[in-house]
Amino acid sequence: MDERTVGIGLVLASAVGFGTVGIFGTLAGDVGLSISTILVFRFAIATLALWGLLVLQGRRRLLGGRPLGWAAVLGIGGYGGMSGFYFWGLEYLTAGLVAIVLFTFPAIVVVVTIATNPERINRTLVAALCLSLGGVALIVGADPAGADPRGVLIMLGSAICYAGYMLGSERVLESVEPQVLTAHVLPASGLLFLGIGVVGGTFGVPAATDATAWGMLVALALLSTAIPICLLYAGLSKIGASRASIISTAEPAVAVVLGAAVLEEPVSTTTVLGGALVVVGVILIQRRG
Known part of the structure; x- marks a missing residue:
């Protein structure tokens, strides 16, 4: 296979991996693990895996100064905040709907761009913004019972x-x-949720004999986090960020399909149409942004 085909395959495999986050997260919650416990071990195990790979590659670069400070801010307020809202959202929405609403984040980036750099905005981006937000509105308005508005608001916070x-x-x-x-x-x-869990009394270490709980945590950390991240970066080097971003829009579709297959979550026509609008909006944003 040529390099472009390999790159597309790597990014698509990455999207499939990220699409399993809601599945393993729901299953982990079903065996009694709290959000803080799930996320602490998810990030701890994934961190060990990523640093192990960097060491094997001879890239043991520890950040310091301002870059380290930015990494902490991005980890706590960005990726950590997104993850916390994501798993909270799973308590109100299906794994598929959670993934769909999360993918409004490119539309939010457009909103920020409109406010800070209005000269970069064009009709296509505005149309894409309307499509993405319209898709979420369609899902919530047509089936408010299936798409709990509280969950949608939580997931908009994640986005x-x-x-x-x-x-x-x-x-x-x-x-x-x-x-x-x-x-x-x-x-x-991970440190963010360790602090939240300790202060709130919700963090706990699963029993060593609880194979199901540990299996869910390891799967979430490796199959849904560390491996997809590595696959994404490998694909990026072959096909570039623009193509990779478009292919990554397969993630919510994967989440919907797996949610139906594994968790027996209902999939309505409205969910499919709303999700399609969100994905089309994202694709337009990536092509024109």
Whole structure:
């Protein structure tokens, strides 16, 4: 296969991996694990895996000074905030709907762009923004019982955090490699939820004999986090950020399909149409942004 085909395959596999976050998160919650416990171990195990890979590659670069400070901010307020809202949203919405609403984050980036750099806005981006937000409105308005408005609001909070993470990362990545930045962001996110869990009394270590709980945590950390991140970066080097971003829009579709297949979540026509509008909006944004 040529390099472009390999790159597309890598990014698509990455999207499939990220699409399983809601599945493993729901299953982990079903066996009694709290959000703080799930996220602490998710980020701890994923961090070990990423740093292990960096060491094997001879890229043991520890950040310091301002880059380290930015990594902490991005980990706590960006990726950590997104993840916390994401798993909270799973308590109100299906895994598929959670993924769909999260993918409004490019539209939020457009809103920020309109406010800060209006000269970069064009009709296509405005239309894309309307499509993405219209897709969410369609899902909520047509089936408010299935799409709990509280869950939608929570997930919009997740999308806002993720948009902030993407905007902030863009500046840091001018001087820091993506893998190295991620290897610092993830432990910062984990420390956030360790603090929340300890203060709130919700953090706990599963029993060593609880194979189901540990299996869910390891799967979430590796199959849904560390491996997809590595696949994404590998694909980026072959096909570029623009194509990779468009292919990554397969993630919400994967979440909807897996939610139906594994968790027996209902999939309505409205969900499919609303999700399609969101994805089309994202694709337009990536092509014209």
